[in-house]
Amino acid sequence: MDEEVKFILDTTKESMDGSISHLEKALIKIRAGKASPMMLSTVMVEYYGSQTPLSQVSNINTPDARTISVQPWEKSLLGEIETAIMNANLGFNPMNNGEMVIINVPPLTEERRIQLVKQAKAEAEDAKVSVRSARQEANKELKALDISEDLLNNAEVDVQELTDTYSKKIDAILANKEAEIMKV
Incomplete structure (x- = not known):
């Protein structure tokens, strides 16, 4: 027993x-003011006709505490990634510099x-x-x-x-x- x-x-x-x-x-x-790649974990990108998680089509890094950089493996995805981040409604304003998408995380x-x-x-x-x-x-x-x-x-x-x-x-x-x- x-x-x-x-x-x-x-x-x-x-x-x-x-x-x-x-x-x-x-x-x-739940973000605490510091940039983290996990903040973009819910972002899905249109990739060859299917919705794919952002982390599977790019490298996501945090060069400093207020910045997230997203470097796609294919340059043609830059615009698609930018649109996906805006559509995810995370409150971010992504910028595209031709090489990667840069997101400045605003202070809370x-x-x-x-x-x-x-x-x-x-x-x-x-x-x-x-x-x-x-x-x-x-x-x-x-x-x-x-x-x-x-x-x-x-x-x-x-x-x-x-x-x-x-x-x-x-x-x-x-x-x-x-x-x-x-x-x-």
Whole structure:
């Protein structure tokens, strides 16, 4: 019976790990004033008749904290890339110098920073909901097992400890992102 309990705990931990990694990916997309190639991860370019991610048709670099450079592998794509970045509605104004597309990342206003913090908090709350639903699922599976009351109580305590640990991790990740966003 202990193996079944251990399996449920491991599955729950895996699910909670997934929530954390999803949160980290979501927070990477929230820009904090510094240029990052990830900012263009959602941009799709028309390439030989199909929509292709920008990263698959060009090199994306950040020469400094406020600039993103996009160097296409084929010069004929420059205009297409410029249009795709504008159409992605990221708030960027790309410039084409004949060799590459250069994007100056504007500094964030205080109002925009506050909006981004709200967005980060919403992502963190989604992660916490996911962790809590993993806890709920684990407790339901544990109750379905034919085990002693003591073993059930101990397992539920273990699940709650996991939930608390992951909630604290989410809070720490959010606090770091908040500080990063609010730093001028």
